[in-house]
Amino acid sequence: MVSRxxxxxxxxxxxxxxxxxxxGLDFRVWPDVGKNEDILLVLADFAPPGLFxxxxxxxxxxxxxxxxxxxxxxxxxxxxxxxxxxxxxxxASQVVEYIVLYVLSRHRHLEIYRRQQLERTWHPIPTRVTSxxxxxxxxxxxxxxxxxEIFQRLGFAVKGWSRTAKKIAGVECLFxxxxxxxxxxDADYVICALPLTPETRGICDRRFFEAMKPGAWFINVGRGGxxxxxxxxxxxxxxxxxxxxxxxxxxxxxxxxxPLWAHPKVTITPHVANFWLDGGIDEVAQLxxxxxxxxxxxxxxxKSLGY
Amino acid sequence: MVSRxxxxxxxxxxxxxxxxxxxGLDFRVWPDVGKNEDILLVLADFAPPGLFxxxxxxxxxxxxxxxxxxxxxxxxxxxxxxxxxxxxxxxASQVVEYIVLYVLSRHRHLEIYRRQQLERTWHPIPTRVTSxxxxxxxxxxxxxxxxxEIFQRLGFAVKGWSRTAKKIAGVECLFxxxxxxxxxxDADYVICALPLTPETRGICDRRFFEAMKPGAWFINVGRGGxxxxxxxxxxxxxxxxxxxxxxxxxxxxxxxxxPLWAHPKVTITPHVANFWLDGGIDEVAQLxxxxxxxxxxxxxxxKSLGY
Numbered sequence: 001m002v003s004r005x006x007x008x009x010x011x012x013x014x015x016x017x018x019x020x021x022x023x024g025l026d027f028r029v030w031p032d033v034g035k036n037e038d039i040l041l042v043l044a045d046f047a048p049p050g051l052f053x054x055x056x057x058x059x060x061x062x063x064x065x066x067x068x069x070x071x072x073x074x075x076x077x078x079x080x081x082x083x084x085x086x087x088x089x090x091x092a093s094q095v096v097e098y099i100v101l102y103v104l105s106r107h108r109h110l111e112i113y114r115r116q117q118l119e120r121t122w123h124p125i126p127t128r129v130t131s132x133x134x135x136x137x138x139x140x141x142x143x144x145x146x147x148x149e150i151f152q153r154l155g156f157a158v159k160g161w162s163r164t165a166k167k168i169a170g171v172e173c174l175f176x177x178x179x180x181x182x183x184x185x186d187a188d189y190v191i192c193a194l195p196l197t198p199e200t201r202g203i204c205d206r207r208f209f210e211a212m213k214p215g216a217w218f219i220n221v222g223r224g225g226x227x228x229x230x231x232x233x234x235x236x237x238x239x240x241x242x243x244x245x246x247x248x249x250x251x252x253x254x255x256x257x258x259p260l261w262a263h264p265k266v267t268i269t270p271h272v273a274n275f276w277l278d279g280g281i282d283e284v285a286q287l288x289x290x291x292x293x294x295x296x297x298x299x300x301x302x303k304s305l306g307y
Numbered sequence: 308m309v310s311r312x313x314x315x316x317x318x319x320x321x322x323x324x325x326x327x328x329x330x331g332l333d334f335r336v337w338p339d340v341g342k343n344e345d346i347l348l349v350l351a352d353f354a355p356p357g358l359f360x361x362x363x364x365x366x367x368x369x370x371x372x373x374x375x376x377x378x379x380x381x382x383x384x385x386x387x388x389x390x391x392x393x394x395x396x397x398x399a400s401q402v403v404e405y406i407v408l409y410v411l412s413r414h415r416h417l418e419i420y421r422r423q424q425l426e427r428t429w430h431p432i433p434t435r436v437t438s439x440x441x442x443x444x445x446x447x448x449x450x451x452x453x454x455x456e457i458f459q460r461l462g463f464a465v466k467g468w469s470r471t472a473k474k475i476a477g478v479e480c481l482f483x484x485x486x487x488x489x490x491x492x493d494a495d496y497v498i499c500a501l502p503l504t505p506e507t508r509g510i511c512d513r514r515f516f517e518a519m520k521p522g523a524w525f526i527n528v529g530r531g532g533x534x535x536x537x538x539x540x541x542x543x544x545x546x547x548x549x550x551x552x553x554x555x556x557x558x559x560x561x562x563x564x565x566p567l568w569a570h571p572k573v574t575i576t577p578h579v580a581n582f583w584l585d586g587g588i589d590e591v592a593q594l595x596x597x598x599x600x601x602x603x604x605x606x607x608x609x610k611s612l613g614y
Binding site for chain 1: 396397400401403404405407408411412414415416417420421423424427429430431432433434436437438456457460461462559560561563568569574575576577578579582586
């Protein structure tokens with residue numbers, strides 16, 4: 001067992017907790033992996049170059065974190081080894097917290113009141129009627145669906161867009177490329193929570209931003225690869241967009257000299273919408289036991305779709 | 308009909324919309340009230356001193372906004388005239404938006420990331436596991452109950468406290484004075500959403516803050532009268548509290564020279580948690596028609612409880 005893991009994950013904690021559930025577990029942390037042919041299961045966000053080629057007895061890859069794109073871009077990803085997506089609901093709800101926070105912070109003028117406090121100014125600002133504010137969620141997987149549910153309960157008008165048809169009570173769900181403009185055209189907030197696939201790469205480009213309602217707000221919790229950052233900056237400067245909240249970028253960490261850092265209409269966070277913790281340990285123990293028992297894993301990713 | 312209204316309410320819009328629903332309506336806006344004995348229904352947040360004494364044919368008072376305290380403090384409030392509380396759900400959901408926003412902004416380090424952006428610093432900060440974060444809501448009326456529902460769906464641990472017993476699935480509801488310490492003792496966020504009554508005035512005092520968990524956060528969307536502001540500042544300075552988000556104050560607008568404005572641990576907003584708009588117009592039209600038909604009004608406030 002080996003793992004190339006996000007830096008905030010604590011491998012010692014995983015080793016300790018997994019050992020409690022699996023007797024005699026041999027848990028190895030990359031680069032200290034021992035003999036490559038011993039490896040049965042890889043836990044990874046993505047793999048060091050060439051690693052997969054050398055794991056002759058690999059039976060399963062378990063993806064840490066939400067997006068599959070970094071794994072699928074690995075030229076050594078073995079064709080026949082199943083990739084498992086953890087079902088831990090905290091992954092989705094972490095991102096939903098982030099989306100709700102940044103929509104509400106604009107809707108309720110958080111930044112303006114912060115500035116007013118510095119000036120000791122008492123000046124109430126009308127809020128828009130929540131039911132007249134349209135939130136469009138791109139990507140209606142676990143994150144999009146959960147966010148739709150929360151926004152709906154808060155009283156917002158919610159639209160969803162996905163590759164295939166979805167049905168969520170009270171949410172106008174559209175699907176397929178032809179409907180994208182309808183979904184983003186009248187939204188006050190457009191939220192990208194898509195998986196990164198060949199179909200969605202660069203989807204937020206000049207045409208996309210021009211199709212948005214003037215004065216709308218864009219939030220990206222998908223991947224940097226979804227957004228053409230030059231087109232985004234043009235849309236911000238032409239006042240087409242009121243602003244953007246960005247958690248992911250084409251290059252991460254965002255380089256010190258990148259113009260987005262200082263853009264007055266842009267809020268930047270360091271890829272923390274999904275700050276995945278240790279919610280998946282039990283699931284991994286279960287998966288490992290299935291493999292030892294000769295069973296095939298559950299919750300396998302569809303490689304042809306890329307997510 | 309006469310009205311002393313919150314400054315953000317647009318009486319012209321109310322006149323226009325009510326006139327569409329009630330033929331021949333005589334809608335007057337204080338101080339231009341015409342003959343006092345003509346007044347049948349008062350719409351008011353509170354009344355100018357002495358006004359109620361002169362309204363001999365008054366049949367009903369309809370309260371604008373959520374808290375009843377300013378009305379009940381009026382020495383001229385007529386004993387027998389019923390006071391109606393509008394049921395418009397947007398009043399509660401407005402306050403819920405505010406509570407959710409300010410809990411999440413701390414939970415997800417909004418302020419820290421804002422500062423990091425100014426310094427072009429890319430530094431992810433772990434979030435706490437949401438299910439281990441306890442939110443205690445004081446006041447389980449429409450606001451508290453709705454907030455409990457949303458926090459629960461986001462995965463927080465939620466407790467509620469109220470005068471009488473309440474039952475909300477998944478929420479630990481306690482009631483009565485004796486249980487207050489239990490509710491606030493282990494909470495990470497304590498939210499005051501109580502009505503202001505003789506029993507709750509000054510409830511957030513030295514003893515209250517000392518009973519809170521060290522490092523917890525206090526949010527007040529109730530009334531300034533709930534909080535002893537000197538005791539609050541002591542609790543902030545002793546590090547008993549990590550911080551506070553305050554929307555209401557003992558004196559409003561908060562005076563320019565008030566020390567809370569510049570307190571580094573305090574977030575101040577100018578009484579906007581409930582930014583009530585025009586959701587109640589239809590309800591008022593209905594109420595007025597009931598009065599004309601000689602029916603008694605619905606949703607009457609219990610004067611003995613004060614809310």
